[in-house]
Amino acid sequence: MNPSRSTRWRRLGATVAAAAAIALTVAGCSGGGGSSGSGTALTIANVGGATWTCGFNPFNPAVFQQAIGFVYEPLIYQNTLKNSAPTPMLATKSEWSSDFKTLTFTIRKGVKWSDGKPFSADDVAFTFNLLKKNKGLDLQAIWSSGLQSVETSGSDQVVMKFASPAEPYFYYIADQTPIVPKHIWTTGKAASNPVNFANQKPIGTGPYTMTNCTPQNIQYQANPDFWKGAPAVKTVNYPSYTDNSPANQDLATGKAQWGSVHPLDRQVLRGARQGPQPLLAAARGEREPGVQPQAPRLRQPRGAAGDRLRREPRQRVEGR
Numbered sequence: 001m002n003p004s005r006s007t008r009w010r011r012l013g014a015t016v017a018a019a020a021a022i023a024l025t026v027a028g029c030s031g032g033g034g035s036s037g038s039g040t041a042l043t044i045a046n047v048g049g050a051t052w053t054c055g056f057n058p059f060n061p062a063v064f065q066q067a068i069g070f071v072y073e074p075l076i077y078q079n080t081l082k083n084s085a086p087t088p089m090l091a092t093k094s095e096w097s098s099d100f101k102t103l104t105f106t107i108r109k110g111v112k113w114s115d116g117k118p119f120s121a122d123d124v125a126f127t128f129n130l131l132k133k134n135k136g137l138d139l140q141a142i143w144s145s146g147l148q149s150v151e152t153s154g155s156d157q158v159v160m161k162f163a164s165p166a167e168p169y170f171y172y173i174a175d176q177t178p179i180v181p182k183h184i185w186t187t188g189k190a191a192s193n194p195v196n197f198a199n200q201k202p203i204g205t206g207p208y209t210m211t212n213c214t215p216q217n218i219q220y221q222a223n224p225d226f227w228k229g230a231p232a233v234k235t236v237n238y239p240s241y242t243d244n245s246p247a248n249q250d251l252a253t254g255k256a257q258w259g260s261v262h263p264l265d266r267q268v269l270r271g272a273r274q275g276p277q278p279l280l281a282a283a284r285g286e287r288e289p290g291v292q293p294q295a296p297r298l299r300q301p302r303g304a305a306g307d308r309l310r311r312e313p314r315q316r317v318e319g320r
Contacts, residue, residue: 041235044236045259050240051215058178072204074175075177090111100167102161124158127179130185137194142173149161180204219235
């Protein structure tokens with residue numbers, strides 16, 4: 001692999017992993033789990049340094065942090081902090097051919113887009129071919145990896161063929177590529193100029209829908225039709241912080257319950273344990289999440305910012 005391309009891929013991959021970590025943490029507890037956090041709201045304190053543009057194109061590196069994980073999902077999630085342990089998402093299974101030139105995904109049945117339309121293998125094949133036709137969307141350079149074709153097979157499979165053995169690219173294909181709805185991206189501005197498509201009303205399969213956006217705050221609501229069951233945390237607010245101080249203060253007082261804190265700023269949180277205990281994401285430079293939450297009660301994040309991406313191949317992945 002070209003060294004400059006490898007560096008770019010790792011940088012993009014880390015950003016995508018950080019974006020997904022937020023949503024995966026919040027959505028980790030489904031409505032059927034009986035969590036004590038059921039019906040609560042959660043506020044994220046994540047300093048972005050700018051106000052929101054209210055665009056949600058998952059292939060735009062300037063805004064995809066607000067889209068991936070919350071609204072859009074990959075085929076298979078790989079936890080790079082746990083030896084690339086796979087979690088089936090929109091695909092229930094993946095399998096390589098013996099020469100590692102053909103990769104077949106079995107697509108999850110019964111999934112709906114947030115507008116009620118059925119999700120299918122056709123959406124998956126469409127997404128990858130959309131990246132082929134519009135190189136500006138192919139952030140992971142998937143079509144430069146020797147990928148030759150992506151087609152559906154039967155009603156629930158997608159088959160990818162490569163020019164040479166392609167195991168090392170599995171992570172970028174399965175984990176780092178969000179799937180978008182064909183019926184949305186083949187009409188209007190999404191079809192005419194997908195690279196610059198703002199996507200202000202995103203339609204996805206993820207645990208949340210974006211219900212309101214202003215430059216100061218994005219509000220997400222639990223998707224009642226999410227394939228794993230509606231998340232217990234019903235409302236997520238994502239304020240735009242342009243400076244560390246207000247974000248740290250909100251975490252310290254409990255106004256915000258999820259965020260990342262620089263090691264040098266941790267003293268801000270001392271003494272804040274009297275009220276609602278904030279959940280600290282992986283602090284910059286750390287590789288594991290910091291504090292397990294108490295209120296609302298959420299599961300441990302399945303990914304974290306700052307993780308070192310490992311491209312450990314998986315020949316076969318199966319799950320429910």
